[in-house]
Amino acid sequence: MTTTEALTVRDQAARARASARVLRSLPTARKAAALGAIARELRAREAVILAANARDVQAAEQAGLPEPMVARLRLDAPALAAIARDVEAVAALPDPVGQTTPEEVQPSGIRVSRRRVPLGVLGVIYESRPNVTVDVAALALMSGNAAILRGGKETVHSNTALEEAIRAALTAEGLPGDAVQVIRDSARERMRELLRLDDLVDAIIPRGGAALHRYCVENATVPVIVGGIGVVHIYVDGSFTRVPEDVAKAAGIILNAKVQKPSACNALDTLLIHEAALPALPELVRPLLERGVVLRADPPALAALKAVGLEAASATETDYGTEFLALIASIRTVSGLEEALDFIAAHGNHTDVILTRDPAQAERFVADVDSAAVMVNASPRFNDGGQLGLGAEVAISTQKLHARGPMGLSELTTTKWVVVGEGQVRG
Amino acid sequence: MTTTEALTVRDQAARARASARVLRSLPTARKAAALGAIARELRAREAVILAANARDVQAAEQAGLPEPMVARLRLDAPALAAIARDVEAVAALPDPVGQTTPEEVQPSGIRVSRRRVPLGVLGVIYESRPNVTVDVAALALMSGNAAILRGGKETVHSNTALEEAIRAALTAEGLPGDAVQVIRDSARERMRELLRLDDLVDAIIPRGGAALHRYCVENATVPVIVGGIGVVHIYVDGSFTRVPEDVAKAAGIILNAKVQKPSACNALDTLLIHEAALPALPELVRPLLERGVVLRADPPALAALKAVGLEAASATETDYGTEFLALIASIRTVSGLEEALDFIAAHGNHTDVILTRDPAQAERFVADVDSAAVMVNASPRFNDGGQLGLGAEVAISTQKLHARGPMGLSELTTTKWVVVGEGQVRG
Numbered sequence: 001m002t003t004t005e006a007l008t009v010r011d012q013a014a015r016a017r018a019s020a021r022v023l024r025s026l027p028t029a030r031k032a033a034a035l036g037a038i039a040r041e042l043r044a045r046e047a048v049i050l051a052a053n054a055r056d057v058q059a060a061e062q063a064g065l066p067e068p069m070v071a072r073l074r075l076d077a078p079a080l081a082a083i084a085r086d087v088e089a090v091a092a093l094p095d096p097v098g099q100t101t102p103e104e105v106q107p108s109g110i111r112v113s114r115r116r117v118p119l120g121v122l123g124v125i126y127e128s129r130p131n132v133t134v135d136v137a138a139l140a141l142m143s144g145n146a147a148i149l150r151g152g153k154e155t156v157h158s159n160t161a162l163e164e165a166i167r168a169a170l171t172a173e174g175l176p177g178d179a180v181q182v183i184r185d186s187a188r189e190r191m192r193e194l195l196r197l198d199d200l201v202d203a204i205i206p207r208g209g210a211a212l213h214r215y216c217v218e219n220a221t222v223p224v225i226v227g228g229i230g231v232v233h234i235y236v237d238g239s240f241t242r243v244p245e246d247v248a249k250a251a252g253i254i255l256n257a258k259v260q261k262p263s264a265c266n267a268l269d270t271l272l273i274h275e276a277a278l279p280a281l282p283e284l285v286r287p288l289l290e291r292g293v294v295l296r297a298d299p300p301a302l303a304a305l306k307a308v309g310l311e312a313a314s315a316t317e318t319d320y321g322t323e324f325l326a327l328i329a330s331i332r333t334v335s336g337l338e339e340a341l342d343f344i345a346a347h348g349n350h351t352d353v354i355l356t357r358d359p360a361q362a363e364r365f366v367a368d369v370d371s372a373a374v375m376v377n378a379s380p381r382f383n384d385g386g387q388l389g390l391g392a393e394v395a396i397s398t399q400k401l402h403a404r405g406p407m408g409l410s411e412l413t414t415t416k417w418v419v420v421g422e423g424q425v426r427g
Numbered sequence: 428m429t430t431t432e433a434l435t436v437r438d439q440a441a442r443a444r445a446s447a448r449v450l451r452s453l454p455t456a457r458k459a460a461a462l463g464a465i466a467r468e469l470r471a472r473e474a475v476i477l478a479a480n481a482r483d484v485q486a487a488e489q490a491g492l493p494e495p496m497v498a499r500l501r502l503d504a505p506a507l508a509a510i511a512r513d514v515e516a517v518a519a520l521p522d523p524v525g526q527t528t529p530e531e532v533q534p535s536g537i538r539v540s541r542r543r544v545p546l547g548v549l550g551v552i553y554e555s556r557p558n559v560t561v562d563v564a565a566l567a568l569m570s571g572n573a574a575i576l577r578g579g580k581e582t583v584h585s586n587t588a589l590e591e592a593i594r595a596a597l598t599a600e601g602l603p604g605d606a607v608q609v610i611r612d613s614a615r616e617r618m619r620e621l622l623r624l625d626d627l628v629d630a631i632i633p634r635g636g637a638a639l640h641r642y643c644v645e646n647a648t649v650p651v652i653v654g655g656i657g658v659v660h661i662y663v664d665g666s667f668t669r670v671p672e673d674v675a676k677a678a679g680i681i682l683n684a685k686v687q688k689p690s691a692c693n694a695l696d697t698l699l700i701h702e703a704a705l706p707a708l709p710e711l712v713r714p715l716l717e718r719g720v721v722l723r724a725d726p727p728a729l730a731a732l733k734a735v736g737l738e739a740a741s742a743t744e745t746d747y748g749t750e751f752l753a754l755i756a757s758i759r760t761v762s763g764l765e766e767a768l769d770f771i772a773a774h775g776n777h778t779d780v781i782l783t784r785d786p787a788q789a790e791r792f793v794a795d796v797d798s799a800a801v802m803v804n805a806s807p808r809f810n811d812g813g814q815l816g817l818g819a820e821v822a823i824s825t826q827k828l829h830a831r832g833p834m835g836l837s838e839l840t841t842t843k844w845v846v847v848g849e850g851q852v853r854g
Contacts, residue, residue, distance in 0.1 A: 021772060025794050104816055110805050112815050117797065119827050198644065202827045217625065221644045223651070223828045249850035256852035345448060366845055367452050370544065378537050378848025387853065388539050388844060389531055400546050400629045400841040401650045402829035414827040417815060418793055421805025423676035425683035426814065 009148075009193040012181045013200040016121045016146040019176035023144045024118045028095040030173070031142050035091035037169035038138065039084040045165050046080055052161035053130060060154050068263075073128045073154055083134045086392070090138040093391040096410040097144045100418070108424050114415040118144030120202040122412065123194050123222060124394070125150045127208045130158040136205075137166050137180040139394045143412035146179045148201065150194060153186030160184060195220035205395050205407075210323075225407070227397040228265045230350025230372070231323050232257070232380045235340040235365070236284065237356035238276030247283050249377075250355045255287040256379040257353070262327050265396060266351050266373075266383040269323055270330045272340045278304045278333065286310065288329065297331040321347035337361055341368045349398050351380040372398050372405040436575075436620040439608045440627035443548045443573040446603035450571045451545045455522040457600070458569050462518035464596035465565065466511040472592045473507055479588035480557065487581050495690075500555045500581055510561050513819070517565040520818040523837040524571045527845070535851050541842040545571030547629040549839065550621050550649060551821070552577045554635045557585040563632075564593050564607040566821045570839035573606045575628065577621060580613030587611060622647035632822050632834075637750075652834070654824040655692045657777025657799070658750050659684070659807045662767040662792070663711065664783035665703030674710050676804075677782045682714040683806040684780070689754050692823060693778050693800075693810040696750055697757045699767045705731045705760065713737065715756065724758040748774035764788055768795045776825050778807040799825050799832040 007015070023031075042049065053075040060070045075083075099116040106112055122145050126132045133149055140147035151159045159182045167177040183190055195204060198221040205225050206216045216224045234257060240246050257268035273281055281304045285295060289311060296315040297305060305312045312331070319330035320343075334340045344352050345368075353375040354365040362376045373383040383405060385393025390408030397403045403411035434442070450458075469476065480502040487497045502510075526543040533539055549572050553559045560576055567574035578586045586609045594604040610617055622631060625648040632652050633643045643651045661684060667673050684695035700708055708731045712722060716738060723742040724732060732739045739758070746757035747770075761767045771779050772795075780802040781792040789803045800810040810832060812820025817835030824830045830838035 021795075021797075024797060106809075106814060106816055108809065108814065110809055110814075115793075120797065217648045223826060225828070252852055253850060260853055362847075366542075368448075370448075370451060370547065371843065373844040373846060375846040376848065377850055378846050379852045381853040382533075382535065382537055382846055382848075382851070383844065384853075387533065387535065387537075388846070389533055399650060401652070404841050405844045414831050416798065417800040417810065417832045419800060419802040419805050419809055419815070420789075421803065421809075423680060423804055424809070425679055425806040426687055426808035426811075 009183055009190050010197060010200070012148055012178075012183065013121060013194070013197045015178035016148050016181060017200050019179040020118065020120045020146040022176050023141065023146060023179055024097075024120070026144060026175075028097075030175070031095065031144065032091040034141055034170055034173045034175055035087050035138055037173050038134070038166050039087040041165040041169040042080060042084040042087070042134065042162075045161070046077060049080060049158070049161045049165065050075060050077065052157040055157045056155055063154075065154060069128055069154070073130065073158070075130055075158065079131070083131050087134060087138045090142050090392050093142065093409055095142065096413050103420075108426070110419050110421045110424050113418050115418050116410075116413050117416050119412055119414055120145060121200060122147045123150070123197075123201045123204045124148070125191060125194070125204065125206045125208070125212065125216065127152045127212070128154050130155050130162060132207060133159050133162045133182065134166070135392070136394055139392060139409060139412060141179060143409045145412055148181055148183060148194060150183040150186075150191055156184055156186060192219050195222060198222045207395050223402075225395065225397050225403060226399045227395045227407075229323065230265060230398045231269045231321055231347050232266060232351045233270050233272055233344050233348055234268055234353040234355060234380065235272040235334070235337075235344070236274060236277050237337070237354060237358060237361050238274040239357040239361065240355045241277040241280035241284075246357065247280050250280075251284050251287055253353070253355060253377070253379050254284055255291070256381055258288055258293055258327070258329050259291045260381055263325050264381065265323070265325075266380050267325070268329055268380060270320055270332060270347070272332050272334050272343060273301060274340075275300060275333050275335055281305060281331070282308045282310055285331070291327070293327045293329055295329055295331060298333055300333040301331040337364060341365070344369050344371070351375065351383040353378065353380050372396070436610055436617050437624060437627070439575055439605075439610065440548060440621070440624045442605035443575050443608060444627050446606040447545065447547045447573040449603050450568065450573060450606055451524075451547070453571060453602075455524075457602070458522065458571065459518040461568055461597055461600045461602055462514050462565055464600050465561070465593050466514040468592040468596040469507060469511040469514070469561065469589075472588070473504060476507060476585070476588045476592065477502060477504065479584040482584045483582055490581075492581065496555055496581070500557065500585070502557055502585065506558070510558050514561060514565045517569050517819050520569065520836055522569065523840050530847075535853070536848065537851050538847045540845050542845050543837075543840050544843050546839055546841055547572060548627060549574045550577070550624075550628045550631045551575070552618060552621070552631065552633045552635070552639065552643065554579045554639070555581050557582050557589060559634060560586050560589045560609065561593070562819070563821055566819060566836060566839060568606060570836040572839055575608055575610060575621060577610040577613075577618055583611055583613060619646050622649060625649045634822050650829075652822065652824050652830060653826045654822045654834070656750065657692060657825045658696045658748055658774050659693060659778045660697045660699055660771050660775055661695055661780045661782060661807065662699040662761070662771070663701060663704050664764070664781060664785060664788055665701040666784040666788065667782045668704040668707035668711075673784065674707050678711050678714055680780070680782060680804070680806050681711055682718070683808055685715055685720055685754070685756055686718045687806075687808055690752050691808065692750070693807045694752070695756055695807060697747055697759060697774070699759050699761050699770060700728060701767075702727060702760050702762055708732060708758075709735045709737055712758070718754070720754045720756055722756055722758060725760055727760040728758040764791060768792070771796050771798070778802065778810040780805065780807050799823070
């Protein structure tokens, strides 16, 4: 029985808000020390945490949850050790809080700058992975924020044990234990309460499927950062298929894009191919077929594949603009860059790639495509906080306000204006 | 009869979206030229625009609208000329679009940067001022965005005439005329439609009173930038009242803060006074009383005022945390900086000022206060895009996501990640 057991969501948020006031002015070293203490506490409590997790896993199995969900839920000693190491890695990241723009003197004589400060209280809503609980706590604390976490009901014992470890570490470091709190009652109504606490919570970050994001957008009065949902295109330009080594490179990117982690939001959905590149299509997709990927192609692409005896289905319109999150990809033939750009304008927003040898085509693609990440000759799987240099990420935003693409520590902050005068008034 | 007359809000937004694709890659010079053309068109159409405005004013008077509202609605030749000059001023501002962070090579070998790009389609909702129609259009276009504007029903003729001028200028410059569109049907249901077009509109910016902002937050699925609402505090430290020239300076700031424009969101609401500064209170507020400001004070402040025969009422708890937008101010005595900070943490979010001679007190105030703008020895009226150096502002945000404080051109943009590789895949 801990102190948060009988609190309403509003009570929890009010405590988080009070904690946030302490966190927002902590020096970097104290935040890093708190994360170090959390990592140690996770290691010290290994037996307790794994036992709590085993209860969740057992309940999930008894309830007949699908095996991939149970797998995401399951923790073991190496996984917990990795989580603790990740916390220490976050503690070593540069602290964005306190960064200040150069002071500019305005005509009135006032000196003006902007100072980077934490957002305040984050509400994070996610599904079964208990590692998210610790990841988010570490990123929130290192950026000076408090967090209210709402995991899935199937992780309640794991999350309670993890929250207790975090609370113990914070308290031992002389910091507010309420800085990271889990909502234990998994009723949907509790989530809805969280979404509407705009007087106490500064941002909602959902991590999950499209239905969760939609629920948040429909119900929240707190600003929501929508992310992780979107269609990924690779456009193969005619220039990239003339020499065998380019074809091999393109095939490698396409394979990596689709197969390395099919359930990821940055995995390939639709391959757009220049009609001049159709003769190379079989070589481009043969590795996909060898890995069991189902291809759904438009008539020209289908003909090119069938001609050499490769397997593919006929695509319907709903195979375009669809995020598959599985070993399925659609293929569409286009007459050139313009048609590819129009197609992506209609269907894209997450990560779009051009494979080309032509720098002018590459620049036109980069200039026109309005997605969170635009890439030339690289796998869309690089749209990830670690890969892009942020060190870690709390989510990948596909909306345009505030943060776009992977969100690291800096994206968990805002700025305030600082004005220093000597008695100036406005004329 | 123009082309948008019979369109639904969704139709208008779809046209705006198509226009945004053209705007987003325009060079700065073409955007500036378009704004120049708009300014010329406004001048050329002076008679038509003023006649349309006269119809609105007449209808407002017949409907018995309050005189301040009619005044905000009224345009004359000098006002229209000023609007045209403001458009030209926006055209001269630095263009944030296309700014790119230095490329960083990641361990994988990919080269990573972020490029600044327009948000896309803005939905702006405001009340009676027709100048907002042109201001917002200029700021949106200069930052490469399309805009859907929903003004009050009392401005429909003015806004239609202004939209036609903008459309004519854009078309003459070879740009999409649908880049700026007014929603002419002022039914609330049309506004609600706009708020829910999250597949077409990237941000909603309400400009108006608290009720409008609340309606947007409650009903929108498009992200809303909330702003312009909030309580402004000035805390007078004990150190600032020991010498007459400091008292005079403080009184000048307090007067400017309350009286220069009482209807503005950055006008003073609550004066917090250190108990050691109470003897100076009469001198601090005498200029307010001379200008007809009603003071509502707590018992110690009330006693200090009554003792020298100055007029004040007893404050009740609702006089704190209240945005007056009128010639009213509340006064609260505090025992020191800590109590002032606690009070502001409970009630502030917009602009908060400390008047002090003590740099340590000033820095603690700046570090702790979590408002859009924090000021030392300056009038809160400086929380304004023009005064802080942005050149112009579309609104003042008091939320933390995306933009905080005055929003200039840069706040109407986002970034996209640009990745350039040579065939890299993720390991």
